[in-house]
Amino acid sequence: MAVKRGDLVRVVREKLENSLEAQASDTRFPPYIFETKGEVVDMKGDYAMVKFGYVPTPNFWLRADQLEKVS
Template sequence: MSDINTSAPAKTKPTGLRKGTLVKVNRKAYSSSIEAAASDPIPPNYIFEGPGELLVVKGNYGQVRWKRPVPDVWLRIDQLEVYA
C-alpha cells in the first residue's frame, strides 16, 4: 500500500564535523581525489598541518577558511579530519 523505500541510506555527516570545527586535510584521502587532480600538483603544507575553520557544510562538502591570506576552499567532508 505504501510505496516508500525505507532501504535508502540516510545522509549523515561524520561525527564532529560541523560549522566552527577546526580541521585539517587527510593527505591520503586528498591525494587520490578529483579535487587534487584539479589543483596545483604540489599542495601547500598548511592544509595538512591545519588548523582551518569549517565555515559551512552543504551535503558532502565543507567550506574551509585557513588562518592565512588565502581564499576559502570547498573540500569533500571525507577528506577532512578534526584538528587535534
C-alpha cells in the same frame, strides 16, 4: 564523526591526494592546508568550505570525508 560548521579540522593528505578532485585540478596543494588547523565556515551537501590560519589565505571547498577534526 561528521564535521559541521564551526569545527576545527585538518586535511587528511592521503584522502585528498588520491581523490577525484585532485586528479581534476592542480595537485600542488599548499602545505598550510596539511600543517595548520582550519575552520569549517560553510557546508553544502558533502562539501565543507574551510578557512585556514590567521593570515590571508584562500578558502577551500573540500569533501567532508577528506577532513579530520582536531582540538
